[in-house]
Amino acid sequence: MYQNWREEDLEAAMTSSSGYPRDSFGTDALWDTESFGRTPTSSSGTPYVSIPVQYPNNNGLLYQSQNAPWSAQTNDGIMDKDNYFNENLENVVEKERCNEMENANPVVYADDENTNLLEEKSLFPAYQSTSGSDNFWYSNPYKAWNDNPITLKPTEPMGNNMHQLETLIPKNIDTEELCEKLTREIHNYNICCQNFAKKVLNKHPRVLRRMLKDPKPWNELRTGRLNYIRIHNWLNLPLEKRLGILDMELMEWKTGTSETGNVDPLNASLPDYDNLDTNQLTELVAQEMNTHKISRGKFAKNRQPIKESQDANDEYNHQPLQTSTNIGSSDDLVIPDSLFDSSYCDTNDYQYENQLLHSSTIRMYNQQRNSDTENSNDQYNNQPHSSNDQPIDPYRQRSFQNGADFNVNSERRQSSHSVDSVFNKMARRRQTPPGRRSPSLDDVTYLDNSYRKGNDDESSQSTSSSSADFKAFKYYKGLLAAPRKIIDDAYRRSSGFHGTQSTSSSGSQASSSSSDSEAFAYYEGLLAAPLANDTALDTKILCDSILQEMKTRYISQSIFATRVANRSQGTLSELLRKPKPWDSLKSGRGTYVRFFNWYQLPENQRMEIVDKKINWPVPEKKEVAGRRATEAATGVPAKKKPRTEFHPVQRSALQTIFEENPKPSADVMAHIARNLKLDIGAVENFFQNTRKRTNDQEKCKRHPPNDYQEEN
DNA sequence: TAAGAGTCAATACC
DNA sequence: GGTATTGACTCTTA
Structure with missing residues (x-):
């Protein structure tokens, strides 16, 4: 739906008496370099500038685009000069004039290096204030982009x-x-x-x-x-x-x-499962083998059950943050x-x-x-x-x-004696009645805290790995050594989940059970755990790693967004693909911390969180206070404004204006809205969004190098 | 109060 | 069906 845009408007907008394609405001002035710097009230006799956009000076070097009318966006893309003249002008004089313009104004864009060059050549800064408070360059907050040249170092290869x-x-x-x-x-x-x-x-x-x-x-x-x-x-x-x-x-x-x-443990008796449903078990095992790409040969020939069991999961458990084609290998x-x-x-x-x-x-x-x-x-x-x-x-x-x-x-x-203790302990844990702590959320929380904050306790330092680490590791490894359903039930009982219904792998649960809720709360606690003070995340590496993991494990953005990020799919996509540096994040850090926490979890937990077959409770959405207030006041659900779909010409015009003035005043925006036949709110949103996204793009490029120069 | 930051979610795109 | 884009919106901050 193009807002208020009729064919005749489009036609009028694209044609002008002077031969130039009309700018989108129905005037020719945007293309006329001679009108730069003049206000709408100018009495010079030169073409009237209907949109009071001002330009830094007449050198025109920084912004070649507005001098070349053929560079205007068309429905088919950018029109080249020859086509422009052939199709629209056939005016030799104008063509000559445009050629002169082009020659006089070489293509130099407002990047850092070239800005310096320009400043040297022109003896005054390209964004120097000329006069008057209405010169937006005077207060252009975006000039900072030019003040701080950005040197981007090539990223270190991420395959290890x-x-x-x-x-x-x-x-x-x-x-x-x-x-x-x-x-x-x-x-x-x-x-x-x-x-x-x-x-x-x-x-x-x-x-x-x-x-x-x-x-x-x-x-x-x-x-x-x-x-x-x-x-x-x-x-x-x-x-x-x-x-x-x-x-x-x-x-x-x-x-x-x-x-x-x-x-x-594979040969150990499981008292709670004397009457195993072998058909179901076989199905579960087949499913699990398929999920984790465990070959039948490897599974069948397992002479060292524990070793094989672990090996089968090594690709998850020992994977590097950045994976190459050989995931988990150090080769x-x-x-x-x-x-x-x-x-x-x-x-x-x-x-x-x-x-x-x-x-x-x-x-x-x-x-x-x-x-x-x-x-x-x-x-x-x-x-x-x-x-x-x-x-x-x-x-x-x-x-x-x-x-x-x-x-x-x-x-x-x-x-091997400590192995006995491990499995004896685990066997006892399997028989531990609900409520007995083995291992509980506290264990894992402690584990988290332990590795996040470092362990200041001297006695613990002597071994570095805390007992919680060790216990948790043993526990998780134990989980990996048994079929999933058994694991899940044992896990839920031993860790205090009161529900008895397994939620995984069967895929038969249509609604979430109470044990799901508890499991959800458990995982939510892990994912939401804050980082220690004075630590920063390299969001770029983290996001690349997450993307790689999602790709390898076939985890969709939708499920990851809901389960891990607690954000919408679109937001997740942007967060992962365009991560901002840690230092420039504010409240948005929390989402990256969740990514990090998820990535740090053992594979079985990591995968359980994003398992489609498990019907986790849907987390509560953030309350929309404003709309809620409106709804409460009026009793009618507040309607969200329908999404405006800009016509390409409208968007092109808005983008052109934005390049000249990213922060127009309210009056200017109203003027633009009128001329483009757009809602003022849509214009405001456009500038707000475009400013933000341009800014984000710049931040995205400024990831601090994490590859300190090597010593040797 | 305006602008920035973060996000939702509709929709385009592949 | 999954992902990327982007207009609209809320909340925070200066």
């Missing part, structure tokens, strides 16, 4: 794990404390320095050793902050993510045997393995590394964190930690594809 560690940008880091913390972590958990340097920093181990030995104060760092940021973010990630980045896994999950012999890292051959290190490096690492040793978990595993029978739980003991090692190098790393199997077997 590093970006997961660069999404959060802390304002300040105590580098000394950070390095101490990392040293403890490396030492206690026997992390391979080379591996860490490669996977977390993408650097030679020498760089890491230098940092750990002699950390530079944050404020003195100019080019090396990124390394500290990566370490900081890595330390604050949940254990699961840390493992994924290092391409390591909890040793317990790989162990095939144990002294107690009950480490296989796409920039530095080839050959560069990290130990022979590459000099002797001193090697010795120093040996002080930090005991790389060939797999140690047993006997630290205090195990005291909360509720297994008082675990003979290893409370053993003192001496240099000869083997502390628990949640970080164990995952087997490489080339088959290396298999010479430690015997040591793995020794380490």
Whole structure:
């Protein structure tokens, strides 16, 4: 519906007595450079300017477009000069005049570089005030665009794990404390320095050793902050993510045997499911395999159920923020393995590394964190930690594809006791009556807080990964090892959800149950959790990662918008594709925090939130106070104004005017509305929206570089 | 009070 | 059917 636009109006608007296509206000003046700077009351005799738009000066250099009438938008696009003259003028004199105009005014647009150039050449600023308060350039807020040249650095390729560690940008880091913390972590958990340097920093181990030995104060760092940021973010990630980045896994999950012999949850009895509906179960398993692209061969040949179960989900659980075609793999890292051959290190490096690492040793978990595993029978739980003991090692190098790393199997077997405790504990949890906390929202909240805020508690720092992390990780891994329906029911019972009806996968629920409501509240709590102070998100990387994840997992914008973002699909589209830098966001940060929180969740939770088959309760819409008030006052539902659809000519005219004056006065807008036969409100909206969107576009380009220059 | 920021939601587009 | 665009609207801020 074109508002008040008739064919005859269009015709009149497009034709003028002077031969130029008429501007959209029914005048010729817009095209007449000689009228620049004159007001409608000018008595100079030159063509009357019906729209009091003023121009900076007569050099016309900045805004070539208004000097070239053939550049006007037509229904078919932009008209070129020859066509213009052929179709409309056939006027040699005018053609000559226009050619002169063009030659005199080379195509130079108002970008930063060229503005400087222009200023030098013309000896006065292109947006210099001429005279009078009605010169909009005098107060043009958009001139700031020209005042602050923007140099955009090319974005770092995003195909590796590093970006997961660069999404959060802390304002300040105590580098000394950070390095101490990392040293403890490396030492206690026997992390391979080379591996860490490669996977977390993408650097030679020498760089890491230098940092750990002699950390530079944050404020003195100019080019090396990124390394500290990566370490900081890595330390604050949940254990699961840390493992994924290092391409390591909890040793317990790989162990095939144990002294107690009950480490296989797939073979463990499930008391609550003595009478399993095998048909339904088979259907569910098939569905799950299909959803997660688990091959039948892999599923059938599962001789190491836990390992396979985990592997099947590795692509989710260990995925980097930015994914390449090889999702979750670290093989796409920039530095080839050959560069990290130990022979590459000099002797001193090697010795120093040996002080930090005991790389060939797999140690047993006997630290205090195990005291909360509720297994008082675990003979290893409370053993003192001496240099000869083997502390628990949640970080164990995952087997490489080339088959290396298999010479430690015997040591793995020794380490299996904590596995027993894990599964014993889990088995007990499955039998825990509702209301028993295992693990509850508190656990996960604590987990969240733990990795968001960092752990200031010294005792916890010694191991970095909090007991909540560890428990949660074990729990989630346990969930991944069992069929979905069983998981869901067990999960809901154990975590305090009172409903008994599974909501997932069956797809048969037409309406949301009370357990859905509780689950929804649970997830809402996770998604809405605020970030710690002094942390910033790299919204660009985050959004790219989310988009990649959505594409990979076939998550539609609609479902993501409703479930995760709590926004409309259109808003989500714009937020993801045109993210504004963190610093320029105000109340809009919350939506990005939700993205981040979702991305940080374990895969099964992440996917459950966006599972179409689950009928989550629809979140309450934001109340529209104004309309509500109107409705209350009048008793009649307030009607939203029908959407105006501008005719191309109207839009073209509005855009042209906007380029000249993004912020016209109310009088000018009324004038424009009259001439374009538009509603004044529509014109106001146009300028408001266009200003905002132009501004947003500029902000979008100004993402601060997150790729601090590398040290080496 | 005007402008900015954030958003909804209709609709164009693919 | 999913995504992008954009006019209209509300709330916040200066």
